[in-house]
Every structure is written in structure tokens, then in C-alpha cells.
Amino acid sequence: MTQFTSDRLLLFGATGDLSRRMLLPSLCALDAEGLLGPDIEIIGTARSDMDDQGFRNFARESLEQFLPAGRRGSLAQFLNRLSYQPLDANDIDSFHALAEKVGTPKQGLSIFLSTAPSLFEPTIHGLEKSGLASGNVRIGLEKPLGVDLASSKVINDAVASAFPEDRIFRIDHYLGKETVQNILALRFANLMFEPLWNAAHIDHVQITVAETVGLESRVAYYDDSGALRDMVQNHMLQLLALVAMEPPVSYNATSIRNEKVKVLHSLRKVKPEETVTGQYRAGAITGKAVPGYDEELGKDSNTETFVAIKGFIDNWRWQGVPFYMRTGKRLPKRTTEIVVQFRDVPHSIFHGRGAKTVPNRLVIGIQPEENITLSLMAKVPGLDRDGYGLRSVPLAITRPDAFADHQRRIAYERLLLDLIEGDQTLFVRRDEVEAQWEWIDAIRSGWEEQAQEPKTYTAGSWGPSAAIALAERDGVTWHE
Structure with missing residues (x-):
């Protein structure tokens, strides 16, 4: 594929919550640092009926709310890049008007598509018929990309009818997080880890994504989705793939994604007794009373809020x-x-001195704190007249301390810049998505066959007791 840097960026869903909180602040921050080309124009589109100035006012309010003042740079300069065109995805004439608004890019067009799954096909059709899919055009796709393998294939087929795979950028915003990218540096830029990164030296791995929030504004989406589809199918499986992948030949999109997809194809089918689902009931979060899922939803539901x-x-x-x-x-x-639990030393020379060794543990914190902690055994200071003292002590690297001279970024900054510049390394390939869905669908089929319903847990707890037992019956304790 011929590399090009886009001088037009078209944002679908430009008046939505994702745009307010993430996209517009990310683009403004990039502009403030001079990372956007001087000629790039940003065109927003959505169903909302507003003009250019209305969209700029909307953007200004969003930036003042969600982007620190120190990162805004010249706000007027950024706002002048913005324009807006209303769109009805089911009306082909709307796309012709949109194409006129976009105009003819000098170098190329990047499209960021954040829309309901039901609108994917008409949107792709409209882009194609209006000429917005031809030439130097690439498209970024925000999740959800279907609800199972079959619906995902329908969406991917629709996109593939207008765009080749090397111009399709499927977004998982976790891959834009610095600490997630740091997994590759940790593993493949340090000699000490890779020789130990295998079954001979690692006892188990834990991956936790915990939220304190409930449904918030995602009621309809979440009840149709559930925790397995919302978090495990994309974010958690991507984290697993990065932890487990073989060393790629080089740091490039093809090599890295080839190794990730091998891991996903190697996932064993999960047995029913190897999963636990839950649904929260009323409780307290940080001392504040919160309602149960059924109360928030306003009806009974079998949707899992924990897995x-x-x-x-x-x-x-x-x-x-x-x-x-x-x-x-x-x-x-x-x-x-992510917790990587190493095995204990095969033989301790200290047992005769009353000392007990504890296996080393590597903890990679992704959010809200970005840090890496490696626990090591060390001698307790003293004369050792009553025995040889050993203690597990942390060797910690916190990102704010280690990189105090670097700005903490929004994950979408990296992803939007890579979309504009055409680097697919941190985006998900079609075979990855379909391998993820195949594994997830098999889990859901097992639940249905077993008529498995979510167990209740109190808000503010770590989920159903069965989830604790899932690990503890193997002698493993969840890291908390």
C-alpha cells in the first residue's frame, strides 16, 4: 500500500459522547503539539442538525470540559479546522452532500466510523456511491463490530466490499494505551524476561478489568451485550494475545498481528465449569449506596455484568x-x-535456616495507574542469630516518576494519528476479530446448553463467590 498522510479527516458520530470525551480532545491535543499537518481539515457528521459554527461551539464546550487547559494550545487554530455536515445514513442524497462538504483531498481522506451496527451497511453503501470510498481513503471502525461471529462477518463483508484490508483500521482503544504498548517493550527489549516467559517458569497469568460504574448511559447497548462481549471479546483477548504471543520478526503491523492471531487460534475451548457469570445487586461503592442492575435497568434480565x-x-x-x-x-x-505469577525456585537453600521463599510476581498496571511492579526476594537486615530472614520486596516503576518529562496522553491520540498516517500496527485485523468471536461464541453456546444464569453479587464486592473458588481450587488467589 502506498503510504500517505491524510489531509482530510471525516468523523462519523461527531456529536456523540465518544467524540466529546475522546476524539475532539485527542485531535486538539495533537494539534497543540504540532502533530497534525498544517493543511488537515476535520469534517464532523451526525444526525444532529447544526452548521459549522454550531459544531465549533459544541467542540469548544467539549474541550473546555474534557481537555486540560495546558494541552489545548491555540484553541482558535484548532476550531478553524472544523466543519460540519448533517447526515441521514439511510438517505443516499445525504452522502452526496457530505462528499461535496469533504471536497477533494490533496493527499487523502481518513474516515472514523462510530455508528450503530445496524447502520454499517447503509453507511458503507453511501460512502461508496458518493465516491468517498475511492482513491486514497482509509477507514477506522469503532466497536461494536457485531454481536457474534456471524454478524461480525456481515459487517466485515460490507466494509470489504468498498475497502481493501490494508485500508481498514479496526479500533480497540486499549491498544492506544501506553502501558499496553509497553508490554511489547517489556518482553522483547529486556533479555531477563523472554527466557523465563513460558510454562517452565510461569505458574499462571491473571488479567483483571474492573469497573466501579454501572450502566450509566449505555443501558440499551449493555443489556444486549453483557460483560463477555463488551470487555472479554476485544480488550481482554487483545491483552492476552500481547502477553502470550511469540516474538515477532520486527515491529510492524504484519509481524505483530500474525503472532497475535496465532495465540487466538490456540485458545482451548472453555468448559462450563471454567466460567462464572454474575449480575450485581444493590450495594455500596466507596461508601455510597448504588442500585442493583435490575433496578437500573427497570426490568429483570439475564445479562451478565461480571464474568x-x-x-x-x-x-x-x-x-x-x-x-x-x-x-x-x-x-x-x-x-x-495483568499479573504474571512465576513459579517458586526449584530448591531453596534457606529452608534449613527457617526462611521461606515466595515466588516472584510481575504486575503490569494499565489503569488508572500506569506502573510495573516486580516482587523480588531479599534478605531482611539483621544478624540472623534466630534464622535467616527473607522478605518479598517490590521493585516498582511508576510511569509518572520514570517519564516525568513526557505528557500522559489519551489513548485515542495515538490511534487517530496512526489512522491519519496509515500505520496499522495498533489496529485489529479481520482474522483476529473473527478468531476472538469464535472463542466467545463457543463460551456463550456452553452457557445456553447448561442453562447457566448469572449468580448475584453485591455491588462493591469482587463478584460472586464462585469466581473466587474458580481460582482458589487451583491454589490461586486473585490479586487485589
Whole structure:
């Protein structure tokens, strides 16, 4: 593919919540640092009826609310890049008007598509018929990309009818997070880890994505989706793939995505007893009373707001190593982390001196704190007349301390810039998406066959007790 940097960016869903909180602040921050080309124009489109000035006012309010003043740069300069065109995705004439608004890019057009799954096909059709899919055009797709493998294929087929794979950028915003990208640096830029990164030296891996929030503004979407589709199918499986992948030949889109998809194809089918689902009931978060899921929803539902999975990767490197994953809403704290638990030393020379060794543990914190902590055994200071003292001590690297001279970015800054410049490394390929859905669909089929319903848990707890037992019956304790 011929590389080009777009000088037009077309934002679908430009008046939505994602645009307000993430997209417009990310683009403004990039502009403030001089990372956007001087000629790039940003065209917003949505159903909302407004003109250019109305959209600029909308953008200004969003930036003042969601972007720190120190990162805004010349707000007037950024706002002057913006224009707006209303669109009805089911009206082909709307797309012709949109094409006129976009005009003829000098270098190329990038499209960011954030829309309901039901509008994917008419939107792609409209882009194609209006000429907005031809030439130097690439498209970024925000989730959800379907609700299962079959619907995902329908969406991917629709997009592929107008865009080749090398111009399709499927977005998982977790891949834009610095600490997630740092997994690759940690593994492949440090000699000490890779020789130990296998079943001979690692006992198990834990991946936790915990939220304190409930439904908020996502009532309809979430009840149709649930925790498995909302979090595990994309974010958590991407984290697993980065942790478990083989060393790629080089840091480029093809090499990295080739290795990730091998991991996803190696995932063993999950047995019913290897999953736990839950749904929160009324409780308290940080001392504040919160309602149960059924109360927030206003009706009874079998949708899971919590899921824990014990997974295995059937390949040479990871055979027999369990990967414990859990995610849920209304949990005690907001955190995303990966825990790599190493095995104990094969023989301790200190047992005769009354000292006990504890296996090393690597904790990669992704949010809200970005940090890496490695626990090491060390001698307790003293004369050792009553025995040799050992203690596990943390070797911690916190990102704010280690990189105090670097600005903490919104994940979408990196992804939008890569979309504009055409780098697919941090985007998800079609075969990855379909491998993820195949594994998730098999889990859901198992639930249906077993008539498995979510177990209740109190808001503010770490989920159903069965999730604790899922790990503890293997002698494993969830990291909290």
C-alpha cells in the first residue's frame, strides 16, 4: 500500500459522547503539539442538525470540559479546522452532500466510523456511491463490530466490499494505551524476561478489568451485550494475545498481528465449569449506596455484568498454564492490570535456616495507574542469630516518576494519528476479530446448553463467590 498522510479527516458520530470525551480532545491535543499537518481539515457528521459554527461551539464546550487547559494550545487554530455536515445514513442524497462538504483531498481522506451496527451497511453503501470510498481513503471502525461471529462477518463483508484490508483500521482503544504498548517493550527489549516467559517458569497469568460504574448511559447497548462481549471479546483477548504471543520478526503491523492471531487460534475451548457469570445487586461503592442492575435497568434480565474465565493456550510455550480473566461492573475499585505469577525456585537453600521463599510476581498496571511492579526476594537486615530472614520486596516503576518529562496522553491520540498516517500496527485485523468471536461464541453456546444464569453479587464486592473458588481450587488467589 502506498503510504500517505491524510489531509482530510471525516468523523462519523461527531456529536456523540465518544467524540466529546475522546476524539475532539485527542485531535486538539495533537494539534497543540504540532502533530497534525498544517493543511488537515476535520469534517464532523451526525444526525444532529447544526452548521459549522454550531459544531465549533459544541467542540469548544467539549474541550473546555474534557481537555486540560495546558494541552489545548491555540484553541482558535484548532476550531478553524472544523466543519460540519448533517447526515441521514439511510438517505443516499445525504452522502452526496457530505462528499461535496469533504471536497477533494490533496493527499487523502481518513474516515472514523462510530455508528450503530445496524447502520454499517447503509453507511458503507453511501460512502461508496458518493465516491468517498475511492482513491486514497482509509477507514477506522469503532466497536461494536457485531454481536457474534456471524454478524461480525456481515459487517466485515460490507466494509470489504468498498475497502481493501490494508485500508481498514479496526479500533480497540486499549491498544492506544501506553502501558499496553509497553508490554511489547517489556518482553522483547529486556533479555531477563523472554527466557523465563513460558510454562517452565510461569505458574499462571491473571488479567483483571474492573469497573466501579454501572450502566450509566449505555443501558440499551449493555443489556444486549453483557460483560463477555463488551470487555472479554476485544480488550481482554487483545491483552492476552500481547502477553502470550511469540516474538515477532520486527515491529510492524504484519509481524505483530500474525503472532497475535496465532495465540487466538490456540485458545482451548472453555468448559462450563471454567466460567462464572454474575449480575450485581444493590450495594455500596466507596461508601455510597448504588442500585442493583435490575433496578437500573427497570426490568429483570439475564445479562451478565461480571464474568470470570479460566483459559488455556494450547501451544508449546503455554501448555498447562492457566490464564485467569475477570471483568465486571460495580466492583470495589477501577483497575486494569495483568499479573504474571512465576513459579517458586526449584530448591531453596534457606529452608534449613527457617526462611521461606515466595515466588516472584510481575504486575503490569494499565489503569488508572500506569506502573510495573516486580516482587523480588531479599534478605531482611539483621544478624540472623534466630534464622535467616527473607522478605518479598517490590521493585516498582511508576510511569509518572520514570517519564516525568513526557505528557500522559489519551489513548485515542495515538490511534487517530496512526489512522491519519496509515500505520496499522495498533489496529485489529479481520482474522483476529473473527478468531476472538469464535472463542466467545463457543463460551456463550456452553452457557445456553447448561442453562447457566448469572449468580448475584453485591455491588462493591469482587463478584460472586464462585469466581473466587474458580481460582482458589487451583491454589490461586486473585490479586487485589
